[in-house]
Amino acid sequence: MDVNSPPPPQGWHVDAWSVRDGMAFASYRSPDAITTATSSVFIGVPGLDVVPLGSVSPALWAARASFQDGLHDADGRSIAFDDLGQVRELVRRGFLAGGLGPGAPETGETPRGGPPDLPARLDGAFRETLLHARRMEFPGAAGGAAQRDEFFRSLCEPGTSEVVYELVRTFALAVVTLWRHRAAPLHEWSVGDAEDLLGWTGALFSVLWLHPSDALEHARRFDAELDVHEFFHAWRRWEYGAAAPPNALASAAPCPTRAGWDRRICRLSDKLLVLLAMDSALERMSDLGDLAPAILSSLIATRPPISGLLPYRDHFREHLRVALEWLSNQLPQRRLPDAAEQAIEQFVRDRLTPAH
Amino acid sequence: MPGTKLDAQYFGRASWTRRLGCALKDLKSDGRAGPFVGSHVGVIRQLLTDPDAGPRVVINIGAEALLNFLATGCYKNLYEHPVVGGRRREPTPERIQVDKWLSLPGAHRFYFAAVALGGAGVRFYGEYCMVLRPERIPPDTRIFDRDSYDLLQPPLSGRGDDAMQRLAGCLRGTWQADLVDMLLMKMLPRLPSTRHLITSGQVSGLVMTDQEFVEVHLEGPIQPSDIEQVTQLPDEPAMEASIAQRQAGRQAPSAVELLWLKRRREVAESLAMAKVPHGLATQGGRGYQWT
Numbered sequence: 001m002d003v004n005s006p007p008p009p010q011g012w013h014v015d016a017w018s019v020r021d022g023m024a025f026a027s028y029r030s031p032d033a034i035t036t037a038t039s040s041v042f043i044g045v046p047g048l049d050v051v052p053l054g055s056v057s058p059a060l061w062a063a064r065a066s067f068q069d070g071l072h073d074a075d076g077r078s079i080a081f082d083d084l085g086q087v088r089e090l091v092r093r094g095f096l097a098g099g100l101g102p103g104a105p106e107t108g109e110t111p112r113g114g115p116p117d118l119p120a121r122l123d124g125a126f127r128e129t130l131l132h133a134r135r136m137e138f139p140g141a142a143g144g145a146a147q148r149d150e151f152f153r154s155l156c157e158p159g160t161s162e163v164v165y166e167l168v169r170t171f172a173l174a175v176v177t178l179w180r181h182r183a184a185p186l187h188e189w190s191v192g193d194a195e196d197l198l199g200w201t202g203a204l205f206s207v208l209w210l211h212p213s214d215a216l217e218h219a220r221r222f223d224a225e226l227d228v229h230e231f232f233h234a235w236r237r238w239e240y241g242a243a244a245p246p247n248a249l250a251s252a253a254p255c256p257t258r259a260g261w262d263r264r265i266c267r268l269s270d271k272l273l274v275l276l277a278m279d280s281a282l283e284r285m286s287d288l289g290d291l292a293p294a295i296l297s298s299l300i301a302t303r304p305p306i307s308g309l310l311p312y313r314d315h316f317r318e319h320l321r322v323a324l325e326w327l328s329n330q331l332p333q334r335r336l337p338d339a340a341e342q343a344i345e346q347f348v349r350d351r352l353t354p355a356h
Numbered sequence: 357m358p359g360t361k362l363d364a365q366y367f368g369r370a371s372w373t374r375r376l377g378c379a380l381k382d383l384k385s386d387g388r389a390g391p392f393v394g395s396h397v398g399v400i401r402q403l404l405t406d407p408d409a410g411p412r413v414v415i416n417i418g419a420e421a422l423l424n425f426l427a428t429g430c431y432k433n434l435y436e437h438p439v440v441g442g443r444r445r446e447p448t449p450e451r452i453q454v455d456k457w458l459s460l461p462g463a464h465r466f467y468f469a470a471v472a473l474g475g476a477g478v479r480f481y482g483e484y485c486m487v488l489r490p491e492r493i494p495p496d497t498r499i500f501d502r503d504s505y506d507l508l509q510p511p512l513s514g515r516g517d518d519a520m521q522r523l524a525g526c527l528r529g530t531w532q533a534d535l536v537d538m539l540l541m542k543m544l545p546r547l548p549s550t551r552h553l554i555t556s557g558q559v560s561g562l563v564m565t566d567q568e569f570v571e572v573h574l575e576g577p578i579q580p581s582d583i584e585q586v587t588q589l590p591d592e593p594a595m596e597a598s599i600a601q602r603q604a605g606r607q608a609p610s611a612v613e614l615l616w617l618k619r620r621r622e623v624a625e626s627l628a629m630a631k632v633p634h635g636l637a638t639q640g641g642r643g644y645q646w647t
Binding site: 017018019020021022023025034035042044045046047048051053055056057058060061062063064065066067068069071072073079092094095096098099247248249250272273276301302303322326329330339340343344346347 | 415416417418419420421439440441448450451454468478480481482503504505506508509567595599606608609610611612613614615616617618621
């Protein structure tokens with residue numbers, strides 16, 4: 001090495017990373033020599049707390065186990081981070097991106113299918129609703145959290161919240177239609193799958209302040225062959241507290257697609273996770289209909305502030321405010337170095353590629 | 357630069373049995389032993405040689421990696437993992453160096469594990485601790501008295517290549533012949549007071565303290581049928597309960613927490629389906645040992 005060349009810049013570097021398990025070791029050092037580290041830490045889900053370590057030995061050891069060896073750019077250089085906040089953000093978004101796709105092989109893929117013209121019908125229904133909406137500008141990452149919070153607040157305003165409600169309800173009914181369109185009748189489903197559907201449908205009525213008869217009427221636009229007894233069963237289970245609150249990211253709820261949507265997305269939760277993992281996903285949206293799946297998942301994640309058995313729309317607006325605040329807090333919070341953003345985007349794309 | 361001078365007895369070339377014998381003799385002869393050391397050693401030896409509740413080889417693993425292992429039957433080491441981001445051009449110089457000192461024939465065939473007596477392994481490497489069946493461990497399996505990457509840190513570092521290789525050779529042993537004496541040798545300076553007999557919980561803590569452990573170089577592959585049981589600390593179920601409590605109080609869990617809960621549920625289901633016993637371990641390792 002030329003003795004006159006400046007020493008490589010110090011920064012935070014990932015020493016070992018278990019991306020899908022949300023754990024990483026990082027140290028403050030030069031890019032090429034891990035043993036120059038002056039500080040070494042561990043970060044892991046669910047708390048993402050920073051745990052100081054006495055040496056880099058645990059990080060090196062982790063790379064002998066199920067951790068990947070550092071994080072490098074396309075040229076094989078270790079990516080430097082400005083501070084530990086950025087490293088935490090990387091671990092958080094990598095973990096969320098790891099929830100995408102078919103998941104662990106034993107979980108299997110969500111069955112596709114459903115009415116063949118569902119995307120066109122969904123598109124048509126969205127278009128009809130959006131005729132009554134003002135044009136929305138989706139905030140870019142450069143605008144920061146303040147601009148994004150302002151955007152989400154604007155969705156709760158009178159006039160706009162009604163449009164959001166219509167879009168989310170339409171989308172929710174399309175989800176149920178697609179889900180129920182499986183070949184086997186419900187009594188032939190596994191107990192777990194049937195519980196999932198009923199629990200989720202019950203929650204749906206609750207978060208959308210929707211009565212089953214109302215739901216059935218609206219579902220007709222998809223020519224859905226929905227069973228009124230199933231709907232009432234789900235509703236009553238929710239009403240009497242028999243159904244466990246659903247985990248918005250655990251359900252097998254399928255994701256209906258609009259004409260322009262990525263057809264590799266199989267599960268409803270995938271639509272939310274893409275938004276949470278990729279810094280640019282929000283600004284790439286074309287209209288409010290694109291945001292409907294994430295809003296629906298957020299409504300389910302936050303549940304209504306009071307028992308949701310009465311169809312009072314005003315309560316929906318309050319719940320929407322809580323749900324969008326939650327969504328805003330889960331979206332990318334920090335911009336990562338470009339190479340790290342590219343690595344996350346590539347990981348998202350890889351996760352969505354169906355296994356052959 | 358010459359390395360720091362090390363304890364000639366511990367870092368010597370004699371067998372671990374001989375090193376331990378000399379160390380005990382010295383303790384007695386210079387009066388540092390105290391009346392309980394002999395009894396401590398007897399208790400420890402009994403615990404470490406118990407065929408049912410004795411030491412085990414453990415591997416910590418995260419939820420997703422465990423799910424994949426159970427589903428595919430394939431536990432991956434570094435060389436077999438897909439990578440996010442670009443690939444490093446070549447293995448780290450540190451890895452090349454340490455592997456050379458360890459004289460591992462074909463590093464990619466080896467899986468690194470740790471020795472534990474109860475407990476839940478090293479949490480940093482994953483919340484689930486896979487305990488391997490004793491019959492899966494060949495008697496000549498190599499063990500190393502510490503995390504081998506400590507060779508890169510002072511006071512062990514800073515010697516010439518040949519000296520480091522000799523040093524690594526001194527710290528090595530094999531599972532059947534050396535484990536008990538190696539562990540006893542490590543424990544000697546940390547044995548408790550001279551008024552009470554050591555307990556099994558204390559021994560468990562001395563076998564593995566935090567990330568300080570005896571390293572095992574296990575020749576692969578490792579399969580799900582090799583797992584005797586999976587343990588974890590009570591911390592994780594406590595975290596689950598805390599999240600559920602917040603949820604009941606109308607405080608929504610974060611997306612990370614929701615995904616974490618989902619994975620934990622999937623692991624519990626997969627372990628049940630694979631009929632792998634799954635339990636909690638106290639940190640002291642008492643009451644939950646391999647039963």
